[in-house]
Amino acid sequence: MSKKNEKIIIPLIAVGLGILVGMIILLLSGKDIATLFAGLVKGLTGYDMLKAGSAVNLRYPGEFLVSTMPIILTGLSISFAYRTGMFNIGCEGQVIMGSLVSCMVAILVPMPNFIAVVVCIIVGGIAGALWAFIPGLLKSKFNISEVVTGIMLNYTALYGANYFLRALPGSSAQRTVNIPENAMLGSELFKQITNNSRFHWGFIIVIIAVVLFWFIIEKTSFGYSLRATGFNKEGARYAGIKVNKSIILSIMISGFLAGIAGAIVVQGTFGYGRVMVAMDNYGFDGIAVALVGGCTALGVTFAGMLFGLLKVTQPLLQTFGVPKEIGEIISSSIVFFVALQYAIQYYLLKFTSGKKKKKQELQPQGGDVK
Amino acid sequence: MSLIISMFPSVLMIAAPIIICALGGLFSERSGIVNIALEGIMMVGGFAGATVCVLLETNPALGPYAGWIGLVAGLVAGALYSILLAVSTINFKADHTIAGTALNLLAGGITIYLCQIIFNQQRTQSFAKGISKVKAVPILSDIPILGDMMFKNIYPTIFLAVILVFIVYFVVFKTPFGLRLRSCGENPQASASMGINVYKMRYAGVILSGCLGGLAGAVMVLTSGVQYTIASIHGVGFISIAALIFGKWNPFGVLGAAIFFGFSSALGVYASMIPILNKLPSEFFACIPYVFTIIALIVFSGKTVGPKAAGEIYDSGKR
Secondary structure, eight states, X not given: OOHHHHHHHHHXXXXXXXXXXXXXXXXXXXXXXXXXXXXXXXXXXXXXXXXXXXXXXXXXXXXXXXXXXHHHHHHHHHHHHHHTTOXXXXXXXXXXXXXXXXXXXXXXXXXOHHHHHHHHHHHHHHHHHHHHHHHHHHHHHHOOOHHHHHHHHHHHHHHHHHHHHHHXXXXXXXXXXXXXXXXXXXXXXXXXXTTSOOOBXXXXXXXXXXXXXXXXXXXXXXXXXXXXXXXXXXXXXXTTXXXXXXXXXXXXXXXXXXXXXHHHIIIIIISEEEOOSSOOOHHHHHHHHHHHTTTXXXXXXXXXXXXXXXXXXXXXXXXXXXXXXXXXHHHHHHHHXXXXXXXXXXXXXXXXXXXXXXXXXXXXXXXXXX | OHHHHHHHHHHHHHHHHHHHHHHHHHHHHHTTOOOTTHHHHHHHHHHHHHHHHXXXXXXXXXXXXXXXXXXXXXXXXXXXXXXXHHIIIIISOOOHHHHHHHXXXXXXXXXXXXXXXXXXXXXXXXXXXXXOOEEXXXXXXXXXXXXXXXXXXXXXXXXXXXXHHHHHHHHHHHSHHHHHHHHHHHOXXXXXXXXXXXXXXXXXXXXXXXXXXXXXXXXXXXXXOSSOOTTSSTTHHHHHHHHHHHTTTOHHHHHHHHXXXXXXXXXXXXXXXXXXXXXXXXXXXXXXXXXXXXXXXXXXXXXXOSOTTTTOOOOTTOO
């Protein structure tokens, strides 16, 4: 089996195993497996399998895309840092900071129509980038793990943002006032087409982000130097790449993408800032999306859709009488199985080499992991 | 001053689970496995503790001990859940952070799923008592000031936590097992060359951390809550990791750090009664543990304080 095939097959096996775990848990708790698939189909297409002959409700595909957008962006965010050899677990905090600043600017600064939307998204991105600068700086200057700093900054962002959101004029204990109409990404047209879903213009931003990600990582010398740093830091340094600069820039771009995700959640999905008791896991979903998508632009897009679908199916499953947490169980098991990729690779190799001994193409086992 | 004295029991109530959970993290990190999953392990422990407590409370024979049996249930559940982390990181060479993150997410899903199956709602039913406070510890509560601070109207779990600090210190630093465990976290290849079974030691480290993490979750839910919900643990597992770092991977350091963090959390509630501090928002106090940990990391950087091989995947052939 070639390396390239493996990159596609292992995540697919992980997805299959994750769904299998979900099915087994449903069976053990005495629920009907068919509801899981009925939920997934309804979430994706709006057609209800369990009620024969019912009309397709376009609201569901609309909401499916709404839940997909931010996690594709956070998936790209995690991937960008991962390609430079960093695990940006602080993505969650960067999303929160993006949401906060986008919301603050939208409410406090009066702006003309089109400019308001763009400015709010960009300041959201910048806020995310600046929040990501902290772990980047500590990593490059003091060699402190970005994982630990990231986790600490997630909670700092959560509590800090709550304070500022509550301090905005007109805020209640749970939310801010609605942001002005001209900073919103929503549109009447989409509302009419998709039967009042919250589908919004954010998808254009997501498409731009996916294309730019692919272009920067695969096609520019900057992207090459980032990937080189990720492959072998010392080798890259020897080749004349400024490793410290790569690290800081890469995690800041990662933070920028996360910040934009936060901004479109405010400007598209909700339309106001939320004071949060707990994190809403856009950043952690991004980790799942990036790992399943193999940290490539196309892979992340598909993986984002998969996890978006699992997310949007949850309330549907609850209406079918299945606890909605089955969605979380499936998505987190998928991440767990992706983490087990060496085991999957090992058994895959054993399986295929046992079957066709001639085509054996043994790869070194174990050894370097990062 | 009297305010600080009256604040102390709640400081200790908040600190107890942080201490216990951080001691769990200490076992795992000293053996070389970074345990980000502590948050999830605490959730599982808290859920198990609350569920067992609710179900046994009405039982005439076991009812009075329901809270304590809940603690044991939390410990066992945490240990079982940590086996997933052990198998994935030790046998299957999974990245510690990724496997840990997956288990944190899974814990949220699986505990609430089980709540829906068992109780038909997204939380457990509320228990009547949980673990009750000790009114006054005999003799010790008569000590002036200190008696009021630490031995009156207090949850007995803090004594459990402090006893565990001494036990863990003894086990990790004074026994052959502890020496072997630590050596696996510093240089597993060298330990293996001395005939230590690195896999076994790391299994021990992770499962012990699961025991203590699960116990900590049950302690937290049964003392400071009335039921288990998705927000019951709200980041205390991560605060414990912070306490572990802030306490320099040492049990007594952990004790100090956890009490300090407990103090800052309690201040969030009590600050409104204290002049000067009442100008600060409560979120400020919630941020303190995290900000201080980052500062501590900067101060420690360049010195070797943590286990050297923690987070590295063990490869027996590496030179």
